[in-house]
Amino acid sequence: MALIVGAIAVATFAGWATGVVALTAGLPGLVQTKVNAAICFLCLAGALWLVVPEPRKRHPLAWLLSGIAITIATATLFEHVSGVDLGIDQIFVVDHASAISPYPGRFAVQTGLAFLACPLAILSLGWTIRRIHISELLAISGGLVGAISLLGYLYGAEALRSLGSASQISLPASGGLIALSIGIIASDPEHILAHQMADPGPAGQVMRRFVPAALVVVPLGAWLRLIGERAGLYDESIGLAILVSLEALVLVVVGSWATASMTRLVLQRRQAELDLVRLGAAVSTPLIETAPVGLAVLDRELRCLYMNPAFSGIDGHGSLAYLGQPLDRVSPFFGHGTMAQLDGVMTTGNPIHDLEVTAPAADGSEARTWLLNAEPLRDEANDQVGVALSVVEITERRRREDAMAALAELRKQSQVISESIPYGFWTADVNGRMQYQSPSFLALLGRTEEEAQGLGWLEALAPDEAELALRDWRTSVAARRPWSFEFTVTGSDGHSHTVLSRGFPIRDEDDNVTSWAGINLDITDRKNAEAFREAFAGIMAHELRTPITSINAASTLLNRPGLDETQRAGLLEDIVQESDRLRRLVEDLVVLARAERGTDQVRTEPVMLTHVMQKVCGQEQARWPDRSVAFRTEGVLPVVRADAALVEQIVRNLIGNAAKYSPAGETIEVVSDVQDDRVRVRVLDRGPGVDPAEASRLFEIFYRSERTAKTSGSGIGLFVARKLVDSMGGTIWARPRDDGPGAEFGFTLESMPEGS
Secondary structure (H helix, E strand, C coil): CHHHHHHHHHHHHHHHHHCCHHHHHCCCCCCCCCHHHHHHHHHHHHHHHHHCCCCCCCCHHHHHHHHHHHHHHHHHHHHHHHCCCCCCCCCCCCCCCCCCCCCCCCCCHHHHHHHHHHHHHHHCCCCEECCEEHHHHHHHHHHHHHHHHHHHHHHCCHHHHHCCCCCCCCHHHHHHHHHHHHHHHHHCCCCHHHHHHHCCCHHHHHHHHHHHHHHHHHHHHHHHHHHHHHCCCCCHHHHHHHHHHHHHHHHHHHHHHHHHHHHHHHHHHHHHHHHHHHHHHHHCCHHHHCCCCEEEEECCCCEEEEECHHHHCCCCCCHHHHECCEHHHHCCCCCHHHHHHHHHHHHHCCCEEEEEEEECCCCCCCCEEEEEEEEEEECCCCCEEEEEEEEEECHHHHHHHHHHHHHHHHHHHHHHHHHCCCCCEEEEECCCCEEEECHHHHHHHCCCHHHHCECHHHHHCCHHHHHHHHHHHHHHHHHCCCEEEEEEEECCCCCEEEEEEEEEEEECCCCCEEEEEEEEEECHHHHHHHHHHHHHHHHHHHHCHHHHHHHHHHHHHHCCCCCCHHHHHHHHHHHHHHHHHHHHHHHHHHHHHHHHHCCCCCCCEEECHHHHHHHHHHHHHHHCCCCEEEEEECCCCCCEEECHHHHHHHHHHHHHHHHHHCCCCCEEEEEEEEECCEEEEEEECCCCCCCHHHCHHHHCCCCCCHHHCCCCCCCCHHHHHHHHHHHCCCEEEEEECCCCCCEEEEEEEEECCCCC
16 A cells, blocks of 8 residues: 555656646546645555555654644644645745635645644554454545545545535545555554455454445446436436445345354364364374373363373363363463463464473373474365374473483583692503593693593603503502592603692492592692702702801900901901802892792882992902992993892892902903893803803792812892893893803893973
């Protein structure tokens, strides 16, 4: 219908554009459809097209198009009532006044009323007042305007075309309003007229036959009567008799047709019910009666016509309790949700496949689960007359599936928990052969799961340690006692890792061991920390003892009488030097302790590196009088982001390291410059140099190169320097000198951007 209404609007536009009156008036000499009316028709056709798929969800564009039609209709009615010309009538085309259209370009009053009713009907779709659809009433009123006007054209009654006003409604507009009204009513299946016309029952049979007869035959008969009278074929009395006889004949024919259709429908339904009953009796065979599957046949109202014992035993009721009764009245198994889905089978014809239904058992025990299938039953005419049901109890299967799902979830959770432990967990059979090992542990060993099965994982250990681990493991398995063993393995990353493996026997109810389970703990950090603390204690005992002993001895000598000034000055110098040595050692030990605790973070600030370097080099020159400490800068050094005190400690350690290994009289060069937007500091000596293969190891804690092992030292100075450089975001290195024998130790720090 929306297409018909749109076609009328388009034809009107074309008629005004081309001057073809037949497109705007329908017949020569009749009133023309106005352009504003065509605009309203076009807007309402679009709005109706948008709401047809979902009448209760109006598209925003439908609101806009309906609003345009309401605005034009309201403005036109205002012009008719007030006599004020708003200037909207001839915006698009120039029209001329006539007897049947005294206001050029303005559509009739009744047209305006219909154009108010129809868009309001579209916008009110789905709204009801006491089950009365507002949209249906408004659509009928708009359609009546078009129908009355159409009768006026049919019978030549001008009064019906104007309804008392000066302007008449056009013939195309009358048809357009009728089509628009029918389209709005048909757009919502809940409308009373639409519902009754689509009803497959007796009501629909009557409506589909009598309504067309009433709307077409009666007006057509009256029109033929008038044509005959005007042609002089008969007078008014004979014409009336002919009309009444014709209409009576049509009503008798239509009534007989409707009665025959309803009788045939009733007979078909009765036959279908008899067929269902016969079907129920036919399926009552020994095989079906004894089948473990519940089977049932339902009629259109979902009343039970047949069920086998397995079906009637769902709730412990006999078959007679079900016959003729809706299922939900007899058994709570068929609750509201299940019945709604069975009703959907009847209304849509779509079957139900493998629907799981859970309900309490008849004896009040725990809930049970059934698998339900439903298929529509059809007669020879393919009309749906019932439903066939099958029900199978799957309670035990559902329990097993739930248990398996719970077990799978538990395994996932266990795996996640185990993988949160370094190297995870493992399981073994009763004889101690490994069955499962966590992926993280397999990655450490560099073995696949198949390679590590049984005792294959021991191949990743050193032979002696593997033999010891195997002997200890077999002893624990034989004694059925917990296992705890530490072993060291070179991981796939090339580093040494210490692992603590602990296992426990799993016993059944009779205290028999059925399997083993355990965890692998990465204790490398703990072992390193223990070694670090032992070495730290050794340094404390050895390195601190020397300066403290020297200070104590010098202090004791100072208290002796008879010392001259030269001797006293020498002893005081020893105390000052050893105190400074002790202070430097304590500073390094503080950094060492922070590194062991993981608290070596520092706060940086802008530092002028040139001033710091000059100060440190001067102090170190005084400390090493038999060496020459030369400092130079190459270019202008920018401000760096650092901690001045820590930079001093780094440079002191590097110069002290160079002084220890340089021959007396040699010059230690300290050079600073800028490279790749970072400030670089290099300390160059003429000592034994650096082996490139061990350059990175020189900064490890307590590491001493064989090239310098004869020279005393704690082995922590370079480690402290690296830690401090790392804490300030810098880099440190050691390498041979480019210009001859000796070594270069250097570091870089980040320069601060200008203006920051």
